[in-house]
Amino acid sequence: MEGRGSLLVTNIGELVTWDDERPVRRDAALALADGEVTWVGDAVGAPAADEVLDVAGAAVVPGFVDSHSHLVFAGDRAAEFEARMGGRPYAAGGIRTTVTATRAATDEALDANVRRLVAEMRRQGTTTVEIKSGYGLSVADEARSLAIASRHTAETTYLGAHVVPDGTTPEAYVALVTGPMLEACAPRARWIDVFCETGAFDADAARTILTAGRAAGLGLRVHANQLSYGPGVRLACELGAAAVDHCTYLADADVAALAGSGTVAGLLPGVEFSTRHPYPDARRLLDAGVTVALASDCNPGSSYTSSIPFCIALAVREMGMTPYEALRAATVGGAASLRRDDVGHLRIGARADLVVLDAPSAVHLAYRPGVPLVSRTVTSAH
Ligand code: NIG
Ligand code: FE
Numbered sequence: 001m002e003g004r005g006s007l008l009v010t011n012i013g014e015l016v017t018w019d020d021e022r023p024v025r026r027d028a029a030l031a032l033a034d035g036e037v038t039w040v041g042d043a044v045g046a047p048a049a050d051e052v053l054d055v056a057g058a059a060v061v062p063g064f065v066d067s068h069s070h071l072v073f074a075g076d077r078a079a080e081f082e083a084r085m086g087g088r089p090y091a092a093g094g095i096r097t098t099v100t101a102t103r104a105a106t107d108e109a110l111d112a113n114v115r116r117l118v119a120e121m122r123r124q125g126t127t128t129v130e131i132k133s134g135y136g137l138s139v140a141d142e143a144r145s146l147a148i149a150s151r152h153t154a155e156t157t158y159l160g161a162h163v164v165p166d167g168t169t170p171e172a173y174v175a176l177v178t179g180p181m182l183e184a185c186a187p188r189a190r191w192i193d194v195f196c197e198t199g200a201f202d203a204d205a206a207r208t209i210l211t212a213g214r215a216a217g218l219g220l221r222v223h224a225n226q227l228s229y230g231p232g233v234r235l236a237c238e239l240g241a242a243a244v245d246h247c248t249y250l251a252d253a254d255v256a257a258l259a260g261s262g263t264v265a266g267l268l269p270g271v272e273f274s275t276r277h278p279y280p281d282a283r284r285l286l287d288a289g290v291t292v293a294l295a296s297d298c299n300p301g302s303s304y305t306s307s308i309p310f311c312i313a314l315a316v317r318e319m320g321m322t323p324y325e326a327l328r329a330a331t332v333g334g335a336a337s338l339r340r341d342d343v344g345h346l347r348i349g350a351r352a353d354l355v356v357l358d359a360p361s362a363v364h365l366a367y368r369p370g371v372p373l374v375s376r377t378v379t380s381a382h
Pocket of ligand 2: 223
């Protein structure tokens with residue numbers, strides 16, 4: 001936050017706090033001090049503060065919580081995207097192209113790329129971001145990826161199990177991921193993740209990897225059911241993972257497993273935009289009572305967008321969500337995915353992370369797709 005004194009944000013046309021009783025307020029104000037929300041109420045009764053920000057009727061929403069990204073990489077795969085748009089299918093094997101470029105990059109170049117993308121996210125309203133490794137796939141390259149990620153966020157994820165790199169066998173690689181690589185990476189990671197999919201890791205390997213990560217003190221996240229139906233979602237629920245992300249191809253048993261679990265379903269519509277797979281059915285999940293998060297999956301292969309507003313627009317247009325359901329998934333949902341209760345809402349005690357929109361309501365995030373509506377991002381800078 002700019003300075004640590006108190007700041008009053010006032011003349012808010014629409015304030016989304018996600019408070020249980022009044023989740024959305026009109027003609028509101030909000031006070032911040034020491035990096036936290038300290039007061040919420042009607043603009044007419046607002047307290048005095050060291051500084052006042054008059055937003056002149058604009059909407060204010062919680063800072064977006066992007067619970068899934070892969071920002072530590074070098075190069076891009078624009079040619080692969082161009083070929084896909086000409087009819088070629090997406091394949092997980094493209095990950096290895098980025099692994100080659102990432103291994104060849106200096107620490108400084110990788111750090112600069114993460115900094116650039118985090119700044120891009122910030123300009124579009126993201127105030128909390130999870131960042132995965134996964135383009136190193138050797139002990140040294142995964143460890144340095146996490147060291148770089150940890151300079152930019154506390155939400156770091158060890159994804160040594162992204163694909164099996166060239167020059168080894170699946171068995172030998174799982175032994176490395178659960179042995180020396182885990183040992184080198186665990187000190188810099190909060191989470192462990194595995195890509196459970198044909199062409200990546202099967203359910204047995206994923207179980208072995210997640211169990212080893214848990215024993216090393218890491219929380220569990222899973223990539224699953226992105227390209228085809230499979231066992232990943234049910235495995236994530238059975239192991240009590242915090243999140244299972246993608247959830248594009250879901251059988252009824254997967255939806256039932258999610259509904260009966262504490263596992264958050266992370267939906268990543270930037271991927272379907274960029275791979276031409278069908279969008280996940282958020283309506284089906286919400287109607288079953290599943291907690292849904294919306295995230296960018298920002299990476300150079302399957303989803304090179306850093307924009308949560310873009311993901312919100314896709315979720316509303318293509319996935320059966322209302323504008324407020326999509327906003328909720330990109331804020332409270334992301335926080336649930338990261339097992340955080342200090343972000344994703346603007347109730348008293350929340351971190352002072354908020355977005356001022358150049359619009360009178362949050363509906364405009366989906367109603368005006370592609371328009372840069374974030375006029376200001378205030379952050380507690382954690
Ligand atoms: O989340 N699904 C696996 N990993 C990434 C894709 C990475 C890539 O294509 O480089 C994802 O979509
Ligand atoms: Fe991903």
